[in-house]
Each structure stands twice: as C-alpha cells, then as structure tokens.
Amino acid sequence: MNRSIEIDEKIFQDAVKFYGTIFNIPPLASKIYAYLIFDFEKAGIPFDEFVEVFSASKSSVSTSISWLLNAELITDHNKMDERKRYFFINDGYKKIRFEKIVQKMKDELKLIDDLNNFRKVHDEDDNAKMEIYKSLLNRNIKNIQESLNKL
Structure with missing residues (x-):
C-alpha cells in the first residue's frame, strides 16, 4: 500500500x-x-x-x-x-484546544483568589502585581472566548 x-x-x-x-x-x-x-x-x-x-x-x-x-x-x-x-x-480541534486553555486560566484565577483569601499577611506591592496578572488573565479569557464564538 x-x-x-x-x-x-x-x-x-x-x-x-x-x-x-x-x-x-x-x-x-x-x-x-x-x-x-x-x-x-x-x-x-x-x-x-x-x-x-x-x-x-x-x-x-x-x-x-x-x-x-x-x-x-x-x-x-x-x-x-x-x-x-x-x-x-x-x-473542531481548534475550539477544543482553546476551550481547555480558557478553563486552565479560569482555574488559575480561582486558585489565586483562594490563596489570597487564605493569606494572613497582605503585601500591597504583591497585591498590585497580582491584580495586574489577574487582569491579564481575564482579558485573555474574554478575547479567546470572543474568538471562539466566531469559530
């Protein structure tokens, strides 16, 4: 063959x-x-x-x-x-792949929030950097989801 x-x-x-x-x-x-x-x-x-x-x-x-x-x-x-x-x-593999990426980012956001809530001492500088990181994750989630809706 x-x-x-x-x-x-x-x-x-x-x-x-x-x-x-x-x-x-x-x-x-x-x-x-x-x-x-x-x-x-x-x-x-x-x-x-x-x-x-x-x-x-x-x-x-x-x-x-x-x-x-x-x-x-x-x-x-x-x-x-x-x-x-x-x-x-x-x-549909592209959609599946990016849906998994979005889910991982959402899971990471939840973990960050859980850790922050558990934390006893809060550092303002660290909190500011973490908020920037969370904002980046949220923007990427929104961007990917909008693109997925077009697929």
Missing part, C-alpha cells in the same frame, strides 16, 4: 514535534495526527495505512488512535460499502 496522500517530510517532522508538545501526546499518536493534517481532501486515512507507513504494530496504532479519538483530536467513520474505518482530523 502506498501513501494515499502527499506529505512534506520537513513540515511533517515539525508538526509531529509541535503537536506532540502542544497536546502532550505519545510519539506514534503525534505522527498519526500530523499525518492526518496532510489529508487536505478529507478523504480519510484507513487504519492499515498507518500500520504500513509508520511500520508499527496494529496494537500500537490502535492504542494511539484510541488516544486521539478519546482526546477528540480525530474522528472516524465507515463508508457504506466498506468495512474499513477512515480517520480524519477533528475540525
């Missing part, structure tokens, strides 16, 4: 590294994800192609695909006339 898509090796390697770091995913899952990015026609990539292209065991590919499906980074479907499953990049 040949590749069903054309890839650029340099861009592919950069994508593997980038998405592996950003999504904190295992190496083979990162390769599968990066490979799917090159499916510009959205034809889908069958399981067997991953096994062959990456010279990986079916078990390893299956584990990586399950991880990506559970993380909602990819989707799959079966064509009516075939038993094969085809895999695709989840078009």
